[in-house]
Amino acid sequence: MAVLQKTNLDNKHTHPRGIENLVKQIQTYYPSADLDIINKAYTLAKRAHTGQYRKDGSPFMSHPLCVASILAELKLDLYTIVTGLLHDVVEDTSVSLDIIKEQFNDTVAFLVDGVSKVSQINFKNTQKKDSENMRKMIVAMACDVRVILVKIADRLHNMRTLVHLPPEKRLKVAQETLDIYAPLASRLGIHSIKVELEDLAFQHSDSEAYYSLMKQIDSEKKDMEKYIAEVIHILEKEITTQMNMKVKVTGRPKNVYSIYQKMITQNMDYNEVYDILAFRVCVNKVEECYKILGLIHSLWKPIPGRFKDYIAIPKQNNYQSLHTTVLGEKGKRIEIQIRTHEMHILAERGIAAHWKYKTESWKNKTTLDNETLKQFNWLQDLVSLHRQNTHSGEFLESVKVD
Template sequence: MLRQYELIDRVLDYDPHADEALLNRAYVFSVNAHGTQKRASGDPYFSHPIEVAGILTELRLDDETIATAILHDTVEDTVATPEQIAQLFGPSVARLVDGVTKLSRIEAQSDNERAAENLRKFLLAMSDDIRVLLVKLADRLHNMRTLHFIAKPEKRRRIARETMEIYAPLAERIGMYEFMKEMQTLAFAQIEPEASESISRRLEQLKAGGGDRIAKIGSGLKLLLSRHAMDIEISGREKHPFSIWKKMQERHISFEQLSDVMAFRAIVPTEEDCYRALGVIHRRWPMVPGRFKDYVSTPKRNGYRSLHTSVIHAENTRVEIQIRTPEMHAEAEFGLAAHWAYKQNGSGGGGLGVRPETQHSWIADLVEILDTAASPEELLEHTRMAMYQDRIFAFTPKGELIQLPKGATAIDFAYAVHTDLGDQTVGAKVNARLVPLKTVLENGDQVQILKSKAQAPQPAWMTFATTGKALAAIRRHLRAAERDEQVTLGRKLYDDIVARLPATLAADAPGQALVRLKLADEG
């Protein structure tokens, strides 16, 4: 566990203007509040929030975020109150701690209801300040690193499934790929222990049998690019077990049939050098068709930029190569957290360089889904859809880039642009050709949505809409329309019955009936 001075020295190394007194107060408060509490490992409980804070110092986050990490479990697991946190550490830290604090478990609820309610509160807090998500991901990562200390296998698997279904996709969506990969590897070992062990064992055998094959390929790649007067840094590795298992499942092949288990990263000085390096590599080795992706000219929705290609190296070995600049690499490693990293040359005593685009549009989509989901199951289904699927890129007639999951249709595109546009859609043109709304979009399509104010969402759309946002909006409208029909029918039946009664009803008869039936008056 990090000692008090070690943690604070880490922060001061990258942020000399950090509030040292704030961090000291937070450390002492957390240690005293957690007292003699123990973790499943037998370690003092306060070691956990300190280690979470340590993870976040690697991302070079600001002092408020580090203080939040140190305090994040005090309100839930000790007698500390939100008022105390606000009084001692200020309203900003108190708000962040409240956002990270998990709901107390309500045993009467089902697992889905509990998970959905936790997710609902979490997403709302995250939309207010993305640092809530950064602390929560570091919290989950440290919990996964110590998961093996939990005695009950079923509890370990439940936490691992939750990590795989919610937290790893969230890390991916904000570009924190190192967090995502470690979470997936640790969760995979619990969910599919035999598969994880088998793949890990085969990777070790491959490493032993091939000797320093990664080093040889890496040095050859560096030599090739150096000959073209390029300043380059090369690193290589085997892909992590879950990534390999996923490819085996998708392609229905065995480990022996999987050829691209090695990946190399080339860091070059400029964006222009990225394309120069790509040309040199493609002239030297044949490219694997369909495996080239240009995320530099068309970044991923989380801001990730890099060139990806796979080539046939010596002895028919397929090798994946990613080419990027140092700035692209920092964003690929730390994702959205890179936007919060301290700017050492900032003015006014230092400050955080936060780009306005860090509040990603997909977060707004998730919050909209919260408002429209009718049940916990629906919320979880739509949220996972929004976070999980691979993406394609399509364009509006004005050239605006819209990212959608693979398999998305024209109606999904309409709702991705704006919910009102989706509701009023009557048709679509893809690449200037009129197509049905169920048409599946391809990468690079230009889509024009035709609308009418007289239009309303149709039940048939549910059969081909694929995104959580579209499905949630369509279901919301259909539920409202069904309720209106039921109200109209009920009113007609009531009037018919009243007309046949031998006596006139009192004016407040409906109200009295509602009271006796214990029903709410909804107007």
């Protein structure tokens, strides 16, 4: 048995070695947090996982630490982060749910139990089986969405380290990720995680296509970077000169899986995909979005049928932004998204960005407010579909629709 460093849980400024970075993450958005519960969860998890190792040879405890870190990046509540640290102890160690309840509380025990039950779902690559498993995930999410947020964070870290598994296992996990976890992340509006899950799953599910496409994208990297800088300079200059607004303009190639999907669905080669570059303009007020849209359309010719107003009519996952595709500099097609800074936070963090931190919530139970639950009413719609015994294919599609 490894000797655990003694932890002084009475001093909230003293943290066990190994969680310093996690503590710093939490303090960036909750500086007054009582972190004793984090220390306690880390100490219990480390003791429980002593002697266990991951496929890459690293101590198993590195995994729950990384899961907790992903949850902290989403700025979630302490109980969710504690669940990230403890999510494997009931399933993989001698620690019982009763011990979790005794040492923490009913909420943490409920969340850990929920994640354990979701982890036991036996995924198989058939539409009927996928539909049944997705139903179970939706029911778990309806009970407390934090269960699925922890599971998505768990899957993201496993995907980041998937290379250490045998090829057959990698393929199975990657396909599950494309079929189940990426659509769930999308439905929850967590774009940053959805994109990373898709690209990692693509890399392992069809490595030949992935590396072939990456090679083509990399061959144009310098030209892309130069073009992106040029477009950003033009936009910033024109917006500042004509509108005197403070904006943030960024540009990037679209994620590799979305490019691949376009090639497949539209039966085209990479060099036939024109709108590979996407730009984003973030502003302070909603009315500024429409003003900048007009300016952009005066600079570059818009492509007919490629304008979408997700501000007036948000997506089901609450995503808001203006999308337009124009013939930019040198006649290249580029997509430009225009949104407020608040909309951008919601687009990246989704439902996690709505979490309400109230003093009593940190001590007892952290919940989403009623307004947010109404905004995510698609979840209740999916539960209703589940109860109606909807056909497998229809149910899966209803989950995957953006």
